[in-house]
Amino acid sequence: MIRSGLIGRSIQASRSPWLHEQEARAQGFELDYALYDFDALDLADADLGAFVDDLRKEETAGFNVTYPFKQAVIEHLDALAPSAAAVGAVNTVAIRDGRMTGHNTDMTGFRSSVADGLPGADFDCVLQLGAGGAGAAVAAALIDLGTRRLEICDVDPARAEALAQRLQARAAGRVVVRDPGDHSTADVTGIVNATPVGMLANPGIPIDPRHLSAAIWVADIVYFPRDTALLTAARERGCRTLDGSGMVVRQAAEAFQIITGAPSCLERMLANLDDER
Structure with a gap:
């Protein structure tokens, strides 16, 4: 079982769990994609660092980041991939051997x-x-x-x-x-x-x-x-x-590969977004 998720606020309607979990199933493995909604969890912005550090310790493979934390998360990471360094924002984090590297697929x-x-x-x-x-x-x-x-x-x-x-x-x-x-x-x-x-x-x-x-x-x-x-x-x-549907699926397809290490199928993920509607 691979563990992943999304950090943000007011994200209960996010399609990310469906997109990521369905793609994993299509490839024959299980992925648990959680919604870490700071509103639902009643967490303050200042809790971001401790929360991210807990994910590092819990053997999470990685996670996505959305509003309002795409820039704030940077100071809590160990490294930035060229994509995130060029943009100055992170929407995907890979965790490998306890190190967190930020990427940008947006x-x-x-x-x-x-x-x-x-x-x-x-x-x-x-x-x-x-x-x-x-x-x-x-x-x-x-x-x-x-x-x-x-x-x-x-x-x-x-x-x-x-x-x-x-x-x-x-x-x-x-x-x-x-x-x-x-x-x-x-x-x-x-x-x-x-x-x-x-x-x-x-x-x-x-x-x-x-x-x-x-x-x-x-x-x-x-x-x-x-x-x-x-x-x-x-x-x-x-x-x-x-x-915004094309952007969200395309960034998700790339993020899926970064987090899981498995290739993704963009056409299948596009179809899955439509299937869930």
Whole structure:
């Protein structure tokens, strides 16, 4: 039996247990994937270090990390893989011989999801909402996809500035910070929601729909629900849209391999996500 799980807040609706356990069963072994929900467990953010250390001691093979711990977990790990070091955030941790190594599969998951789901999309100017752990991965992916101008907007301007500075080494002059109150889209060709706004536990819409037009494509990393308020509003205005299901399965497929050491089948995991709905 391989033990794994997900650390985060308000994650009871997560599809990760189903995706990981079904893939393990298809390969002929058992995997126990637990939800370590800090809200349900009544734990404070400050408890993260001790909780992670307990997982190290309990012979857990590894775990995934989601909001709001993708950056906070770094200080509690022994090493970072190149993917996590490049992004500055961790969503997957492998535990081997008592050592914990952080990885990031969000970046490649989002990049491939956009490439497959929005072929021919215009990356001239992209407005990204959110600069947290997931936002760091999304921003790196957008630069890789050829975004000529990436405008980052976050409720915490200092966090947006820190992300922009981290990206300058690979995208000098292509990344700017937006004022959190400025959602104008006159020159924008695409919008990505990398905030938790729109999740089942955090309903809402991160931008006034009046700023959306058919000339703009819209992607949301939220996958539960798939039809977020943002995507519904965007489709009503004729926008091309992309939900978060492709990203979540692609990052999960890579994370499965990192944690278990077994190869994963992306097509099967994509089908399993649909089967559970």
